[in-house]
Amino acid sequence: MQCPYCSGDSSVTETRVTADGLRRRRGCTVCKRRFTTYEKLGAPSLKVTKRDGSVETFDGDKLFRALQRVAAHRDVGDDVLLRIARDIEAKLVDDARKSVAWSDIVQLALARLGNVDAVAERRLAANYADDAGALRLDNAAPPAVSPQLGLPLPLPDDDA
Numbered sequence: 335m336q337c338p339y340c341s342g343d344s345s346v347t348e349t350r351v352t353a354d355g356l357r358r359r360r361g362c363t364v365c366k367r368r369f370t371t372y373e374k375l376g377a378p379s380l381k382v383t384k385r386d387g388s389v390e391t392f393d394g395d396k397l398f399r400a401l402q403r404v405a406a407h408r409d410v411g412d413d414v415l416l417r418i419a420r421d422i423e424a425k426l427v428d429d430a431r432k433s434v435a436w437s438d439i440v441q442l443a444l445a446r447l448g449n450v451d452a453v454a455e456r457r458l459a460a461n462y463a464d465d466a467g468a469l470r471l472d473n474a475a476p477p478a479v480s481p482q483l484g485l486p487l488p489l490p491d492d493d494a
């Protein structure tokens with residue numbers, strides 16, 4: 335895209351997915367000015383190929399919910415998980431991919447989740463490794479609730 339100031343070439347420095355579309359921050363490679371462009375998202379075009387060969391439209395909310403599942407009972411805020419999901423979506427859009435394999439999305443998610451919570455990262459990796467076929471982002475069972483630490487144990491009833 336041409337720089338609005340000097341018509342030089344610009345490069346994208348950051349892409350954000352917003353409710354309305356994409357917001358890109360760009361920097362002119364000639365005059366070094368920065369500017370921002372907005373792009374409406376068109377019809378969903380990014381396809382996800384699962385291991386079983388089925389194809390579905392990429393759904394950032396679904397990715398977010400999958401992250402919520404692996405981060406369940408961990409001290410990771412939804413805002414962090416949402417940022418990870420949006421960041422992955424922005425990267426896929428930036429790469430101008432027409433289709434992407436679930437395994438690639440998992441790799442992207444693992445890298446980001448690993449910076450936040452190692453347990454959630456391992457859960458996601460386990461969910462993926464356990465499955466011989468399609469990644470179980472769709473139907474992964476919530477992790478078992480860990481024993482509730484900190485609650486007083488019932489006292490033995492000596493009078494019984």
Ligand SMILES: [Zn+2]
Pocket residue numbers: 337338339340341342362363364365366367
């Ligand atoms: Zn310029």
